[in-house]
Amino acid sequence: MFASVTETGTKLLSTFDHRRARELCVDILRQADIHVGGDRPWDITVRDERVWARILRDGSLGFGEAYVDGWWDSSQLDVTIDKLCRARLREHVKDSWVLIAHAVKARLLNLQTPTRSFDNGQHHYDIGNDLYEAMLDKRLLYTCAYFDGTDDLDVAQTKKLELVATKIGLRPGMKVLDLGCGWGGFSAFAAERGATVTSYTVSKEQVAYIKDKYAHLPIDIREDDYRNASGQYDAVVSIGLMEHVGPKNYRPYFELVDRCLAPGGVGFVHTIGGNKTTAHIEPWFDKYIFPNAVLPTLAAMIAAMQGIFIPEDVHNIGEHYDPTLMAWWKNFDAAWPRLEAKYGSTFYRMWKYYLLSCAGGFRARETQLFQLVFTRQGTPAPVGRRGF
Amino acid sequence: MFASVTETGTKLLSTFDHRRARELCVDILRQADIHVGGDRPWDITVRDERVWARILRDGSLGFGEAYVDGWWDSSQLDVTIDKLCRARLREHVKDSWVLIAHAVKARLLNLQTPTRSFDNGQHHYDIGNDLYEAMLDKRLLYTCAYFDGTDDLDVAQTKKLELVATKIGLRPGMKVLDLGCGWGGFSAFAAERGATVTSYTVSKEQVAYIKDKYAHLPIDIREDDYRNASGQYDAVVSIGLMEHVGPKNYRPYFELVDRCLAPGGVGFVHTIGGNKTTAHIEPWFDKYIFPNAVLPTLAAMIAAMQGIFIPEDVHNIGEHYDPTLMAWWKNFDAAWPRLEAKYGSTFYRMWKYYLLSCAGGFRARETQLFQLVFTRQGTPAPVGRRGF
Numbered sequence: 013m014f015a016s017v018t019e020t021g022t023k024l025l026s027t028f029d030h031r032r033a034r035e036l037c038v039d040i041l042r043q044a045d046i047h048v049g050g051d052r053p054w055d056i057t058v059r060d061e062r063v064w065a066r067i068l069r070d071g072s073l074g075f076g077e078a079y080v081d082g083w084w085d086s087s088q089l090d091v092t093i094d095k096l097c098r099a100r101l102r103e104h105v106k107d108s109w110v111l112i113a114h115a116v117k118a119r120l121l122n123l124q125t126p127t128r129s130f131d132n133g134q135h136h137y138d139i140g141n142d143l144y145e146a147m148l149d150k151r152l153l154y155t156c157a158y159f160d161g162t163d164d165l166d167v168a169q170t171k172k173l174e175l176v177a178t179k180i181g182l183r184p185g186m187k188v189l190d191l192g193c194g195w196g197g198f199s200a201f202a203a204e205r206g207a208t209v210t211s212y213t214v215s216k217e218q219v220a221y222i223k224d225k226y227a228h229l230p231i232d233i234r235e236d237d238y239r240n241a242s243g244q245y246d247a248v249v250s251i252g253l254m255e256h257v258g259p260k261n262y263r264p265y266f267e268l269v270d271r272c273l274a275p276g277g278v279g280f281v282h283t284i285g286g287n288k289t290t291a292h293i294e295p296w297f298d299k300y301i302f303p304n305a306v307l308p309t310l311a312a313m314i315a316a317m318q319g320i321f322i323p324e325d326v327h328n329i330g331e332h333y334d335p336t337l338m339a340w341w342k343n344f345d346a347a348w349p350r351l352e353a354k355y356g357s358t359f360y361r362m363w364k365y366y367l368l369s370c371a372g373g374f375r376a377r378e379t380q381l382f383q384l385v386f387t388r389q390g391t392p393a394p395v396g397r398r399g400f
Numbered sequence: 401m402f403a404s405v406t407e408t409g410t411k412l413l414s415t416f417d418h419r420r421a422r423e424l425c426v427d428i429l430r431q432a433d434i435h436v437g438g439d440r441p442w443d444i445t446v447r448d449e450r451v452w453a454r455i456l457r458d459g460s461l462g463f464g465e466a467y468v469d470g471w472w473d474s475s476q477l478d479v480t481i482d483k484l485c486r487a488r489l490r491e492h493v494k495d496s497w498v499l500i501a502h503a504v505k506a507r508l509l510n511l512q513t514p515t516r517s518f519d520n521g522q523h524h525y526d527i528g529n530d531l532y533e534a535m536l537d538k539r540l541l542y543t544c545a546y547f548d549g550t551d552d553l554d555v556a557q558t559k560k561l562e563l564v565a566t567k568i569g570l571r572p573g574m575k576v577l578d579l580g581c582g583w584g585g586f587s588a589f590a591a592e593r594g595a596t597v598t599s600y601t602v603s604k605e606q607v608a609y610i611k612d613k614y615a616h617l618p619i620d621i622r623e624d625d626y627r628n629a630s631g632q633y634d635a636v637v638s639i640g641l642m643e644h645v646g647p648k649n650y651r652p653y654f655e656l657v658d659r660c661l662a663p664g665g666v667g668f669v670h671t672i673g674g675n676k677t678t679a680h681i682e683p684w685f686d687k688y689i690f691p692n693a694v695l696p697t698l699a700a701m702i703a704a705m706q707g708i709f710i711p712e713d714v715h716n717i718g719e720h721y722d723p724t725l726m727a728w729w730k731n732f733d734a735a736w737p738r739l740e741a742k743y744g745s746t747f748y749r750m751w752k753y754y755l756l757s758c759a760g761g762f763r764a765r766e767t768q769l770f771q772l773v774f775t776r777q778g779t780p781a782p783v784g785r786r787g788f
Contacts, residue, residue: 098778101650120501175687282724287706287707287710287777288706289706289708302435309706310702310711311699311702311703311706314698314699314702315699318675318677318697318699319675319676322675322716322765322768323714323716323768323770324716325714325715325716326711326713326714327713328710328712329715330709335612376777376778377710377777377778380710380711389675389764390486390764390765391766
């Protein structure tokens with residue numbers, strides 16, 4: 013977000029002119045309808061005046077870190093972030109040297125190599141099942157739910173699974189490949205409906221969980237990188253994987269799906285999407301939450317499948333991620349008393365910043381959730397068409 | 401379709417080895433399950449043996465021209481073309497010098513300039529209203545219908561209009577801009593439901609038709625290029641325009657929609673789409689049916705709107721163009737006795753080749769029909785969401 017601000021910031025910092033730093037930030041926040049020291053729930057309370065210099069030096073990374081350190085606060089953080097996004101302050105962030113450094117890193121290195129993706133998965137998903145069990149729905153679905161006529165997270169996650177099932181034409185006897193299966197929520201849903209499922213995850217904890225909980229179901233669970241998948245399936249599904257795939261691997265991803273799809277098969281992707289092509293996510297999220305993740309644009313994914321698959325259906329359900337994240341936040345906050353001893357108080361503010369700022373970003377439609385259905389040319393009739 | 405064939409063809413032609421030309425073509429057709437002289441409805445009957453040399457020299461252009469000249473025939477032309485497409489013979493056509501010449505022309509010149517688009521529109525749409533009245537539904541909708549639980553063209557076209565209305569959230573009092581309005585079918589549908597509509601077409605005949613037929617409705621009809629549209633509207637719609645816009649104009653197209661959309665407005669595009677990026681359509685269609693048209697790919701359109709609009713929904717209803725074209729063909733064929741004197745017998749075969757080969761192309765999923773819904777970032781809730 014912090015604009016051309018960071019440019020100006022570098023100069024300002026050399027003189028440590030805190031007063032001018034403060035004035036500059038306060039003015040920008042006011043343009044976004046956020047008052048420093050105001051009493052509306054989304055206004056900002058400052059607890060450490062060094063926050064302004066930190067924002068000017070480190071941009072959005074410093075903004076997030078300063079929040080976690082308790083230097084500033086907001087009693088409705090999601091609304092604060094929503095307003096910041098809407099004010100389109102983030103648009104100018106491309107000038108920031110922090111982001112430039114990230115962009116160069118991402119362009120020079122193909123960060124999502126098979127070896128690294130183990131680290132990525134482990135960093136986030138192996139934190140501890142107890143945290144996710146407290147925060148998520150009963151199936152531990154860690155992706156956007158579908159709040160279609162409900163405000164209950166469990167119901168909304170079931171509706172999401174039904175939506176995916178409809179789109180891929182799920183039926184008994186179907187062979188399904190689930191790439192990046194998480195805690196196996198969709199794999200189990202499909203297996204319970206008569207499909208045989210092969211599922212990939214790089215997280216040991218998730219593999220152990222699935223082997224234990226779904227031992228009675230025909231799920232072949234593999235602790236392996238999705239790129240090592242083989243065989244022939246009637247549907248190849250990934251729900252929340254593409255964010256970790258990386259732009260250089262979109263084409264190989266679709267080539268892999270092509271190799272694994274039986275004739276007449278259907279491909280399905282569910283992923284968070286960005287509005288513009290970038291080679292990085294917000295640096296705070298890159299550092300603390302999802303290292304090396306990149307939000308794909310729809311343009312990049314559609315371009316990557318061209319000549320291999322025909323796009324059948326694209327559905328942007330980003331509006332549903334706002335209530336999903338707010339439900340996760342409520343669950344996490346309620347469970348905190350029994351999590352605190354293990355995770356510590358800094359984790360609480362980090363996790364709160366993660367969940368609520370994401371909710372604000374989806375509310376402002378800064379980020380999207382795309383569901384894509386695609387088939388090979390030659391598939392006579394698309395499956396799972398909508399009922400408009 | 402005619403493959404590496406045209407390369408070989410050039411050599412062959414220099415010696416006028418008709419026997420080898422025939423052998424080569426017959427073999428390729430057999431691979432597509434089409435027998436020359438066979439008795440299945442999709443098999444090919446040859447009436448002039450010069451057809452083989454013509455195909456080898458002129459590729460798909462020669463194939464179409466030879467059909468119109470009566471040199472070959474098929475009693476189920478749509479199935480013949482479907483089989484040719486499925487055999488993926490067309491994939492190799494990129495080597496053809498004919499297509500290379502077209503590609504160069506399209507790349508060097510921006511063929512859809514405001515002046516030229518008058519010619520384009522006039523060429524096709526001013527042929528005569530009598531022809532279209534005989535062939536199309538009662539509203540003269542000259543775009544893909546939506547055969548959702550019906551096999552009646554009139555009903556399917558109404559369902560298409562309802563589908564568009566749902567997607568843009570059509571409501572009384574709405575201001576709608578209809579770019580490339582054809583004979584005003586959608587404009588009238590929207591106006592009858594309480595919208596006020598401004599509509600653009602470059603066809604004099606269409607303007608006269610709309611002024612006469614819809615004089616009682618709030619439709620402001622303009623005989624002008626879509627690029628001259630101005631004002632602020634709640635929805636900007638184009639149904640069957642994008643095929644004539646040209647790849648260099650996709651970005652300016654979305655910029656125009658951005659200028660004309662009121663805050664919270666919704667953009668909608670309905671267009672035939674190609675599977676791969678090309679700078680030309682099939683040369684026979686370029687020469688005889690839609691001069692200078694280009695089938696946009698979804699990748700090109702999504703890339704062109706990036707940073708201006710958020711893609712909300714993409715719906716590929718290409719499967720519905722097959723029955724649409726077959727219904728047009730049946731209507732045209734039935735009406736031919738009263739059209740023949742005016743249009744002449746060559747026109748009959750040309751039009752038949754146009755309609756039936758298009759039907760075959762859609763059936764083989766060589767071509768698509770994309771409906772796109774898009775909004776500006778900041779639009780809080782997308783309109784007209786599907787009811788899965």
